[in-house]
Amino acid sequence: QVQLVQSGAGMKKPGASVKLSCKTSGYTFNSLDINWVRQAPGQGLEWMGWMNPKSNNTGFAQKFQGRVTMTSDTSSTTAYLELRSLRADDTAMYYCTRGQRGFPNYFDYWGQGSLVTVYS
């Protein structure tokens, strides 16, 4: 069965970086995009960006451009999200999701989430 298992959560200081992992299994990793979605405490869902493991192409929401990197390792079928220059308002649960083909793509499987807390 398809699974996305996340790791890399933690507490960070303002200005630091965080790198989250999303280990996938149960499907052909190269065949579909991985998207990242975050959710601040008590708030709604916010799409951050996508990456294609086969082409390494990426696309980001405007507010994250310049501060985010999305990569993958096809040998371990793992996707990564790195967010730099962390601020207090980056405190959120971060989810990786599989992007299933649609018009637009939809997110059919989700990781369990990684909690990032930015504190001073």
Next chain:
Amino acid sequence: QSVLTQPPSVSGAPGQRVTISCTGSSSNIGARYDVHWYKQVPGTAPKLLIYGTNNRPSGVPDRFSGSKSGTSASLTITGLQAEDEADYYCQSYDYMLSGSWVFGGGTKLTVL
């Protein structure tokens, strides 16, 4: 402020029917992009509920249905059950936002 607008909350008694609206604009829902819906029980990851405006993934009961007209979409739940109490989010795509997937602000469904 979300690109897609949902009511903050709706409620209904067991067995009743409720509808959650999702209002967009000409650059997203009105541009004929499909709408997808997710259910999120607090403390857990979102789960796909409806895709392609009105398709249910395997395992989702047919009590859940979706529709779209113009710049708006709706999620309808019939035969409301206690386990339907959750947050619901609509999602689409907006071509004016440098190609971005967009979510509604979410609707809290309370089963009375």
